[in-house]
Amino acid sequence: MCVLGGGEKSPIMQGPGAKPGRVPTNFEQSTGDERKEFLAAQEGKTYYDMSPLVLEKKGTRHDPTIVPSGASWRLVGCNGAPGEGHELMWIRVERAHGIDRCPECGNVYKLSETGFNPENLPDAEGHEHH
Incomplete structure (x- = not known):
């Protein structure tokens, strides 16, 4: 145990x-x-969750791009807000910061309030944790 x-x-x-x-x-x-x-x-x-984050609009301070995560931080690769493009930049989006911003294009990111929860996956015996 x-x-x-x-x-x-x-x-x-x-x-x-x-x-x-x-x-x-x-x-x-x-x-x-x-x-x-x-x-x-x-x-x-x-x-x-390894799926790419699809940007439909540029995140702002008041309407940030939400990044699904149940963790305290997540690494996000930004290559430009919609309609813009730049070299890939890695940004550590942290819950403690509230929001984080790409220094290249200015897109604003924020971690979701709830996100992927590995505890809902089946364990070795096949039952789920809730």
Whole structure:
């Protein structure tokens, strides 16, 4: 068991390991988030949201481009607001900042209030965490 910040216990997520005399596969020895990625892939799901962020308008301070994320920060690649273009710039969009701005095109980004939650994925036994 792993004790989380609030004192609650969480089972350790790990694979079954290899049979004696065999070298384990990545799936057999995977643990934690890597294991959750494998389990999600078996169900045709993705553990991390890797889809591109489609910009339909330029984000402003009052109407920013929302970046889906349940984390405290997310790395965003900006290559220009709609109608503009520039070399790819990587921007660390942080919840603590409120908003972050591309220094090249001025597009304003903000993390979503809610986002991808890996706890809603099935665990090794096939049931979901809510």
